[in-house]
Amino acid sequence: MKREHLHVYFVMGSVNVKEANPLEVLEQALKGGITMFQFREKGKGAKKGEEYESLARECQRLCKRYGVPFIVNDDVELALKLDADGLHIGQDDGKVEEMRERMGSKWLGVSVHTREEAEIAYRVKADYVGIGPVFGTKSKENAPPPAGTTLITETKTLYPDLPIVAIGGIKASNAHIPFEAGADGAAVISALCESENMEDDIRRLKELADL
Numbered sequence: 001m002k003r004e005h006l007h008v009y010f011v012m013g014s015v016n017v018k019e020a021n022p023l024e025v026l027e028q029a030l031k032g033g034i035t036m037f038q039f040r041e042k043g044k045g046a047k048k049g050e051e052y053e054s055l056a057r058e059c060q061r062l063c064k065r066y067g068v069p070f071i072v073n074d075d076v077e078l079a080l081k082l083d084a085d086g087l088h089i090g091q092d093d094g095k096v097e098e099m100r101e102r103m104g105s106k107w108l109g110v111s112v113h114t115r116e117e118a119e120i121a122y123r124v125k126a127d128y129v130g131i132g133p134v135f136g137t138k139s140k141e142n143a144p145p146p147a148g149t150t151l152i153t154e155t156k157t158l159y160p161d162l163p164i165v166a167i168g169g170i171k172a173s174n175a176h177i178p179f180e181a182g183a184d185g186a187a188v189i190s191a192l193c194e195s196e197n198m199e200d201d202i203r204r205l206k207e208l209a210d211l
Helices: 022-032 049-066 076-082 096-103 115-123 150-158 176-181 198-209
Strands: 008-012 036-039 070-073 086-089 107-112 128-131 164-167 185-188
Touching: 008 022, 008 198, 022 036, 022 049, 022 198, 036 049, 049 070, 049 076, 070 076, 076 086, 076 096, 086 096, 096 107, 107 115, 115 128, 115 150, 128 150, 150 164, 150 176, 164 176, 176 198, 185 198
Parallel strands: 008 036, 008 185, 036 070, 070 086, 086 107, 107 128, 128 164, 164 185
Antiparallel strands: none
16 A cells, blocks of 8 residues: 555544435545545444445445545454455454454554554554544544554654554644654544535645645
C-alpha cells in the first residue's frame, strides 16, 4: 500500500449515519475523494447476519467502482469471504501474528496504544498502524481517554517506514495537529458522517496531508 491511501481514511457503518442511507453517505464520500474506506458495523442497532454481509458487499461494490480500497474492521472471516483489500484489527481482536498469517498478502492495519504494541505490529509486518484517540471521540463506545500525539511522534521516529493513521475526534479544523506530529493520514467517522459540506472537508483534509 501507499501512504497516500491513508490520507482521508473514512470509517463508517449504518449506526454512524443515523437516519441517512449509509450507501448514499459512502458514495458521497467516494465522490468527494476519500482515499480508503473501512467498513465498521458496530454498536447499538448494528446489522447482523445476512443484513450485515449484504451491507458490506454493497459498500465494497461502491468502493470498487471508485477505485478506493475496501477494509473490513475486526472480522477476518468476512474480509476473507469478500476478498476485501484488507483487515483492520484492535488489540482485542486476535493475535496480530495470526491475523497477519491469515490475511497473507492482503493489507493488515493494527490499532496500537503503546510503544510495545507498535513494535509488535512492525515486527509482524503490519501494513500500517492506527494510533489514537488523538482527541475525545463519540464514535466509539468505551473509547479510551484522549492520548494526544506523543505515540505518533515516537512511532514515526522508531519506525519511519511504518505508515501511521491517526484516529479519534479528528476533523478538518484540528487535523493539522496529528499530521504535524508525523501521521500519514486521518481516520474520520463523525467528521464526515455529520459534515455539512463533505466535499470541502475532504479537500481540506487532503491539503493538510500533503503539507
